[in-house]
Amino acid sequence: FGMIVLGAVFGVMFQGSTLEDLLIINFLSSLAICLPGGLFGLVPFGKTKTCFWRESASGINRLSYFLAVAIVQVPLALSLALAFITFYYALLLPRAGVGVYVLIFFLTFVTSFSIGYCFSLMMSRETAQLAVSAFIMFMVILTGADPTICELDELGLPLTILYNLSPPRWLNEGIFVKNALKYPVISTYLVRSTSIEHGFALDTYNYVVFVLLVMLVSYHILAFLLLILVERGQQNYPTKREMIQKFIHQAREKTATLLKT
Numbered sequence: 354f355g356m357i358v359l360g361a362v363f364g365v366m367f368q369g370s371t372l373e374d375l376l377i378i379n380f381l382s383s384l385a386i387c388l389p390g391g392l393f394g395l396v397p398f399g400k401t402k403t404c405f406w407r408e409s410a411s412g413i414n415r416l417s418y419f420l421a422v423a424i425v426q427v428p429l430a431l432s433l434a435l436a437f438i439t440f441y442y443a444l445l446l447p448r449a450g451v452g453v454y455v456l457i458f459f460l461t462f463v464t465s466f467s468i469g470y471c472f473s474l475m476m477s478r479e480t481a482q483l484a485v486s487a488f489i490m491f492m493v494i495l496t497g498a499d500p501t502i503c504e505l506d507e508l509g510l511p512l513t514i515l516y517n518l519s520p521p522r523w524l525n526e527g528i529f530v531k532n533a534l535k536y537p538v539i540s541t542y543l544v545r546s547t548s549i550e551h552g553f554a555l556d557t558y559n560y561v562v563f564v565l566l567v568m569l570v571s572y573h574i575l576a577f578l579l580l581i582l583v584e585r586g587q588q589n590y591p592t593k594r595e596m597i598q599k600f601i602h603q604a605r606e607k608t609a610t611l612l613k614t
Contacts (some may be wrong), residue, residue, distance in 0.1 A: 364444025383521030394469015448535035469571035502552025
């Protein structure tokens with residue numbers, strides 16, 4: 354419900370917006386998507402770490418466990434994206450098709466979830482909430498709205514690398530490109546000057562989708578590695594010899610208890 358209200362607020366605030374306004378809208382939209390997504394992502398593995406360690410020690414397939422938990426979150430990410438878009442798109446009336454918004458927002462939500470997975474596996478839940486919020490705020494600053502991509506390039510390393518690792522940056526470019534291409538020919542100068550000023554090409558939409566997919570997969574791989582490497586000592590499988598010794602020890606204890614009674 355919160356995402357529906359947030360989308361409606363954005364739609365009302367930015368009705369009749371221009372192409373340049375779109376960059377600010379994308380900046381705020383990326384914050385509204387990534388921050389809740391990152392915080393939601395703290396829950397699936399953060400709450401079940403202890404249970405996972407216990408099950409892992411008994412021989413559970415860790416990859417299957419990770420995939421099952423991650424796949425269950427996909428419908429949630431899609432529902433959040435659709436909830437946000439419902440009034441957002443109807444009130445804002447952007448030039449790009451609704452399918453563009455659903456796809457870009459959905460991919461960004463899932464990627465944000467996976468960022469939350471990583472932080473929840475590296476630290477306690479309370480610390481992870483602060484850390485993931487700070488990380489996402491920093492990523493949102495690198496969307497290319499202000500400062501622009503050109504200005505970030507002038508600042509040099511490491512920002513030239515970091516902004517390319519920011520999901521909000523690619524959300525901004527993907528939405529901007531699809532809307533810009535829908536402007537009439539008479540607005541060609543405005544479209545080209547705005548895109549050059551902010552460092553966006555107009556033929557990169559498919560590349561944007563590809564990059565978001567790569568980031569989605571990469572963050573999930575990182576989360577899986579953290580899952581199996583953090584607290585590795587609690588995930589050790591008992592050997593057959595250890596299991597037999599444990600069984601014999603328990604049997605002796607039970608026998609001794611019965612003899613005493």
